[in-house]
Amino acid sequence: MSRVKPELSRRERQIMDILYRSGAATASEVLARLPDPPSNSAVRTLLRILEEKGHLRHEQDGPRYVFHPIVPREAARRNAMRHLLTTFFDSSNEQAFAAMLDLGKEPLAEEELTRLQEMIDRARAEGR
Amino acid sequence: MSRVKPELSRRERQIMDILYRSGAATASEVLARLPDPPSNSAVRTLLRILEEKGHLRHEQDGPRYVFHPIVPREAARRNAMRHLLTTFFDSSNEQAFAAMLDLGKEPLAEEELTRLQEMIDRARAEGR
DNA sequence: AACATACTGCTAAAAATTTAGCAAGAGCGT
DNA sequence: ACGCTCTTGCTAAATTTTTAGCAGTATGTT
Structure with a gap:
């Protein structure tokens, strides 16, 4: 199949x-x-x-x-993200994240930063 | 030009x-x-x-x-990242970040999480 | 109900992409 | 120096992609 x-x-x-x-x-x-x-x-x-x-x-x-x-957005996302990571960032989350932060012209909202931080904390907790 | x-x-x-x-x-x-x-x-x-x-x-x-x-990797990166963000993540850094965290099979190293956190702190400080 | 509009299905053709063949030259080992 | 291998330049051909035309059918508007 x-x-x-x-x-x-x-x-x-x-x-x-x-x-x-x-x-x-x-x-x-x-x-x-x-x-x-x-x-x-x-x-x-x-x-x-x-x-x-x-x-x-x-x-x-x-x-x-x-x-x-047909392929649901979430699955397509994952593939696209993986492709980006391997092609341009040597599979380094850090580098990719840094590039993400650099992208927006507007500084990120305080709120958003907080939520990002929460995600990290959660990842820690879950042993991700 | x-x-x-x-x-x-x-x-x-x-x-x-x-x-x-x-x-x-x-x-x-x-x-x-x-x-x-x-x-x-x-x-x-x-x-x-x-x-x-x-x-x-x-x-x-x-x-x-x-x-x-010819286009340096960093520039190509930015374009690719922007394209990914707008196509699959409605330009939402949070969603993209979440997808990134979900990608790896291995849990992220403690060290890496720390560095990510530092980036966020820095972004805060610089008013990003 | 008749008309205009906006679709679809199908098909053919144009354009672009992708492929490979062949001749020639450079480098390398014997 | 010879032959072998690997490279390039150029060209032509096969294949895929991309485009549009035409006929038919539904919708809905007057």
Whole structure:
């Protein structure tokens, strides 16, 4: 079971990303958010292909299809995070965390810092 | 200046990832690490293309070329991190951090937790 | 009910990506 | 110096990706 998933093509990835950002979307919605918009027809074809390959499913909503990713966001997250960690951070949580802190232009809210701290405490307690 | 960079194709990305993991590599080294290895010739062509597009440069090392990414790792990191954050974590540092903690099979070392904590303290102090 | 609009399915074609072959040159060991 | 191996440059071809066109069907608006 669970055959190998050949990595997605450029457009396929763009579309999956959009879907993961919005949770679900129709063909036109996807089109609207595509960086380099092709025709509506082109987008639909890609959606159909992604569905055939088992990355999406669709539900009917009145006259149109609403597409959802099949792999749940949390699982996709984990994979993406792991990939990022190994590719750019030598699997170092610290480095990744540091990069995260550096990202935002706004300083982090005091509240947020507190919650992060709590997570660490919890990890300690649970022997994580 | 700085024209738009059309996103990389599948193979191009695989290759750039390898290069970012190893820092630099020859054609054969890249080939050896490719998941779905094509011919050596194919890899070289891709490397040449990536160089033309300005993603790589090469240095001669005796008889062979050693390829380096042009965009420094730290910059590429930031972009990748930002992309991950917006696509899968609604730009929430907390969620991303939580996912990070969940990733490792091994519990985090006490030492590492301490260092993470220090980063937070520092962020507080600096009004980050 | 008729019209305009917004979908879908399917198909063909264009464009891009990906692949590999072949000739030539450099380096290395015998 | 010879032959062997590994490299590159260039080119052509196969494959995949990406695009759009056209016909048909549903929706809903007047």
